[in-house]
Amino acid sequence: MLEAMSMNALFSVLRSEYSIVSNAISPTPGGFSAKAAYHVVATDGAEYFLKVYDKSLPTTRLFIERIDAYMPVLDWLSALPVLGGRVLTPVALRRGGAYQAETGSDVCVLFRYVRGETPGIDGITRAQTVELAGILARLHEADETLPFQTPGLAEDVSLPFCERLMGFLDGADAKHGALFERISPHAGMLRAAIREALRLRDTVRFGYSPLVLCHGDAHGNNVIQGERLVLVDWEELRRAPAEADLFIHAWHPHGDALLEAYAAARPGYRIHREMLRFYVLRRRIEDIWLDIQRLTEEAPNETETKELLRWIDWTLRGIEGIRAVYHP
Numbered sequence: 001m002l003e004a005m006s007m008n009a010l011f012s013v014l015r016s017e018y019s020i021v022s023n024a025i026s027p028t029p030g031g032f033s034a035k036a037a038y039h040v041v042a043t044d045g046a047e048y049f050l051k052v053y054d055k056s057l058p059t060t061r062l063f064i065e066r067i068d069a070y071m072p073v074l075d076w077l078s079a080l081p082v083l084g085g086r087v088l089t090p091v092a093l094r095r096g097g098a099y100q101a102e103t104g105s106d107v108c109v110l111f112r113y114v115r116g117e118t119p120g121i122d123g124i125t126r127a128q129t130v131e132l133a134g135i136l137a138r139l140h141e142a143d144e145t146l147p148f149q150t151p152g153l154a155e156d157v158s159l160p161f162c163e164r165l166m167g168f169l170d171g172a173d174a175k176h177g178a179l180f181e182r183i184s185p186h187a188g189m190l191r192a193a194i195r196e197a198l199r200l201r202d203t204v205r206f207g208y209s210p211l212v213l214c215h216g217d218a219h220g221n222n223v224i225q226g227e228r229l230v231l232v233d234w235e236e237l238r239r240a241p242a243e244a245d246l247f248i249h250a251w252h253p254h255g256d257a258l259l260e261a262y263a264a265a266r267p268g269y270r271i272h273r274e275m276l277r278f279y280v281l282r283r284r285i286e287d288i289w290l291d292i293q294r295l296t297e298e299a300p301n302e303t304e305t306k307e308l309l310r311w312i313d314w315t316l317r318g319i320e321g322i323r324a325v326y327h328p
Helices: 007-018 058-065 067-079 126-145 160-170 174-200 243-251 255-265 273-297 302-320
Strands: 022-027 036-042 047-054 101-103 106-112 212-214 223-225 229-231 238-240
Touching: 007 022, 007 036, 007 101, 007 106, 047 058, 058 067, 058 273, 067 106, 126 212, 126 223, 126 229, 126 243, 126 255, 160 174, 160 273, 174 273, 174 302, 238 243, 243 255, 243 273, 273 302
Parallel strands: none
Antiparallel strands: 022 036, 036 047, 047 106, 101 106, 212 238, 223 229
């Protein structure tokens, strides 16, 4: 189990790296990628959200490597009138020009705190879903005015996790035999899903849709309902087809409303159904591999292990049900 940073270390990094003097720090949910997260109240009354990553974990290294690429773009987005108050606002280091603070084996990033409730994947309402579609439409259109280059945010369709998952399916690991036995009954379905994803990625590689700024993970666990709906957890921010955001309708209880509201907000854009299918498959396959990686290469405790196995079972059911979601 991961050990959280000590309170003294938290107070120290806030003071030395961000020039923030705090008198109250409390743990708060931080999402899949975070080692820990904290609600910070400064002595001047300002509130912040501090997110901590562990550099040693294989499943979080990519998130850390992308911080300096996506945080300046998020900072720019948060200042746009059309998205102001709708996205997280990052806080740069006091030295300026950087957003991550390293301390020992940890990396920290800081944001302005957003008060409100997270509806969750199953709890998000139809009205919230329609509101989210409008945020995504404005985000995608903002790409046209981006004033700087984003080489570190280019879409990657190499799908390396497909090869790694195939390797896992091709031979039982004696050390993780129980996990293999749990997944191997679904091996044929997973191999078929991988083959289809590799075929469908040509819809991205051959440029059937323009690349725009995408959040990449816009489901009900990554929004906060305060006075207005706010989109959070931007680690997947990248330039990709709009479908890289819209595929998430498969996770929404009001998925059709999401696509309908998006189409109304961007009447000149035609949603590409095959590309939607690609992104759903890609995400399901990648999630399976990341959960396997966390179980086999990291050290989850008993509670975390049960949760990871539950997500694997949920994702396997999701892959099996994809044909019911789409009607090519």
